[in-house]
Amino acid sequence: MNTESRRNVEVCFTPGEYEYFKGEYEIIVVIDVLRATSAICVAFDNGVKSMIPVSTIEEAREYKEKGYLVGAERKGQIVEGFDFGNSPYSYMKEEVQGQEIVLTTTNGTKALNIAKDAETVIVASLLNLDAVCKWLENQDKNILCLCSGWQDKFNLEDTVCAGAISEYLLGTGMFTSSEDSSIAAKYLYLSAWLNPLGYLKSSSHRRRLKNLNLNEDIKYCLTPNQTTVIPILKNGKLVKL
Amino acid sequence: MNTESRRNVEVCFTPGEYEYFKGEYEIIVVIDVLRATSAICVAFDNGVKSMIPVSTIEEAREYKEKGYLVGAERKGQIVEGFDFGNSPYSYMKEEVQGQEIVLTTTNGTKALNIAKDAETVIVASLLNLDAVCKWLENQDKNILCLCSGWQDKFNLEDTVCAGAISEYLLGTGMFTSSEDSSIAAKYLYLSAWLNPLGYLKSSSHRRRLKNLNLNEDIKYCLTPNQTTVIPILKNGKLVKL
Numbered sequence: 001m002n003t004e005s006r007r008n009v010e011v012c013f014t015p016g017e018y019e020y021f022k023g024e025y026e027i028i029v030v031i032d033v034l035r036a037t038s039a040i041c042v043a044f045d046n047g048v049k050s051m052i053p054v055s056t057i058e059e060a061r062e063y064k065e066k067g068y069l070v071g072a073e074r075k076g077q078i079v080e081g082f083d084f085g086n087s088p089y090s091y092m093k094e095e096v097q098g099q100e101i102v103l104t105t106t107n108g109t110k111a112l113n114i115a116k117d118a119e120t121v122i123v124a125s126l127l128n129l130d131a132v133c134k135w136l137e138n139q140d141k142n143i144l145c146l147c148s149g150w151q152d153k154f155n156l157e158d159t160v161c162a163g164a165i166s167e168y169l170l171g172t173g174m175f176t177s178s179e180d181s182s183i184a185a186k187y188l189y190l191s192a193w194l195n196p197l198g199y200l201k202s203s204s205h206r207r208r209l210k211n212l213n214l215n216e217d218i219k220y221c222l223t224p225n226q227t228t229v230i231p232i233l234k235n236g237k238l239v240k241l
Numbered sequence: 242m243n244t245e246s247r248r249n250v251e252v253c254f255t256p257g258e259y260e261y262f263k264g265e266y267e268i269i270v271v272i273d274v275l276r277a278t279s280a281i282c283v284a285f286d287n288g289v290k291s292m293i294p295v296s297t298i299e300e301a302r303e304y305k306e307k308g309y310l311v312g313a314e315r316k317g318q319i320v321e322g323f324d325f326g327n328s329p330y331s332y333m334k335e336e337v338q339g340q341e342i343v344l345t346t347t348n349g350t351k352a353l354n355i356a357k358d359a360e361t362v363i364v365a366s367l368l369n370l371d372a373v374c375k376w377l378e379n380q381d382k383n384i385l386c387l388c389s390g391w392q393d394k395f396n397l398e399d400t401v402c403a404g405a406i407s408e409y410l411l412g413t414g415m416f417t418s419s420e421d422s423s424i425a426a427k428y429l430y431l432s433a434w435l436n437p438l439g440y441l442k443s444s445s446h447r448r449r450l451k452n453l454n455l456n457e458d459i460k461y462c463l464t465p466n467q468t469t470v471i472p473i474l475k476n477g478k479l480v481k482l
Contacts, residue, residue: 013395016257020394153261154254156421180397180444187432188425203421 006176008142009169011162011185014149015111025144028115029124029132029165032148033157035086036108038125038221039071042088044240045227047097051238053109054102063102069095071103076214087217088127100237107148112233115146121233122241126161126196126221131228133168135241143169145185156188156203157222160196163189197222247417249383250410252403252426255390256352266385269356270365270373270406273389274398276327277349279366279462280312283329285481286468288338292479294350295343304343310336312344317455328458329368341478348389353474356387362474363482367402367437367462372469374409376482384410386426397429397444398463401437404430438463 012021031037040051054060057072057079064070064082071084078085086105103109115121120141124132136143145165147158163185169175170186177183192199200222220226230241253262272278281292295301298313298320305311305323312325319326327346344350356362361382365373377384386406388399404426410416411427418424433440441463461467471482 013254014258017255017394020392150421151261153258153420154422154425156425159421159425179394180391180400181395183443184395184397184400184425184429187429191428191432202424 006174007140009145009166009175009177009182010143010179011145011147011159011166011182013147013154013159013181014152015107015114015146016149016152018111018114018146021144022118024142026119026141027136027139027143028118028121029136029143029145029162030108030111030115030121030148031124031145031158031161032105032108032111033125033161033221034155035088035217035221036073036103036105036148037123038127039086039088039091040103040108040123040231040238041125041127041227041229043091043096043101044229044231044238046092048091048101049098049239050100051231052100052102052236053112053238054104055110055113057104060102060104069099069101071101071105073105075106088220089217107150111146111148112238116233116236123231123238124161124165126164126224127226128229129161129164129224131225131230133165135230136165136169137172137174140174143175157200159185160189160192160200163187164193247415248381250386250407250416250418250423251384251420252386252388252400252407252423254388254395254400254422255393256348256355256387257390257393259355259387262385263359265383267360267382268377268380268384269359269362270377270384270386270403271349271352271356271362271389272365272386272399272402273346273349273352274366274402274462275396276329276458276462277314277344277346277389278364279368280327280329280332281344281349281364281472281479282366282368282468282470284332284337284342285470285472285479287333289332289342290339290480291341292472293341293343293477294353294479295345296351296354298345301343301345310340310342312342312346314346316347329461330458348391352387352389353479357474357477364472364479365402365406367405367465368467369470370402370405370465372466372471374406376471377406377410378413378415381415384416398441400426401430401433401441404428405434
């Protein structure tokens, strides 16, 4: 394959920088490893029919009043009065099967919403990493990995996940990267892959400390390839691809 | 020294993210390796008395009409009608000695201007790396390395320079880092240091291609420790520390 016909795969570190990338990529891969996109993958793996990502607690509350099951997380905690937070474990229940669930989280649903006008928006985490890579490889489209970050700042775990996706795609010979953020993500992934849990410990440290129950969540979210499900956004709702 | 009394050294990747960091750091270290802060270091090393960073071409033009020597760069080129761009070589002239020079560049002067209300703002590049590290080590202040980026996006060479500064300060035992961006900058610096020119080639490639004369500039700017000068912002003007 000659260089001219290669597609781009790039990495955007935060939702705030998305405006400098937008419009050039047909597929946006939204990543929030700790924990929104991991929880979404788990929810679909457990039979959820669809999920509606909303940006604000107010919107989430309106859905709750209409009788929906609603997940709402802020600063790592379930918001009072809602059914779920963004712990993957809370979606491993029979009651979610066949349901439509509304979700708002600090970082992840924000990223989903700013990307929503793109041609195709999918959800990735380390949990569905291989499935996402293999699906993307066959699309022949330009791809942007959009990291959700942490409160508008860069975060390491989303970047490492984005680096893993782009490194895989670059390895097929059908893709190319030119942004410095993509090059950096690749290097960070390559320094992390031998011991991702150890590597990312420093990153999640301050958040883990805030909530003693986060330890198991973090370990789970950092264990790649536990599902082959790929959630995709269709008319404002996430469904199974 | 116990952990409590350690100072922070953190890295902010782009001027756009500065708002999420600002207010917590007494010293802001502005970095634009290719080429604004490198050129500023060279200018002071060649005897410039002071430099006035301005954000717009219009402001620069007003100074030019008043008779100042003015540097103005946009998209890597000297803007027509001005005396200098941001090539370090253009400041290696006897005529700059003792002069006050006005400067506007795509990324670097923008970063200087958004940081200007901080207690202390200094200018760093790879050219004055050691001098900056040793000076910072003795200040007992919280430090933020502010990368200028490239047109509001992350760039690799500024991040590697910031990573070098923070790695040095962390090594003294008197500083600590907690932001993921700082951890990433450190890793990127550590992967770059054995062969910085090779490492950063991928980064500067597209810019180098745009201008055949950039090759020498890039090589110069990526060669550490060619001066011990540290420019510092005082009442809106850069002067020698």
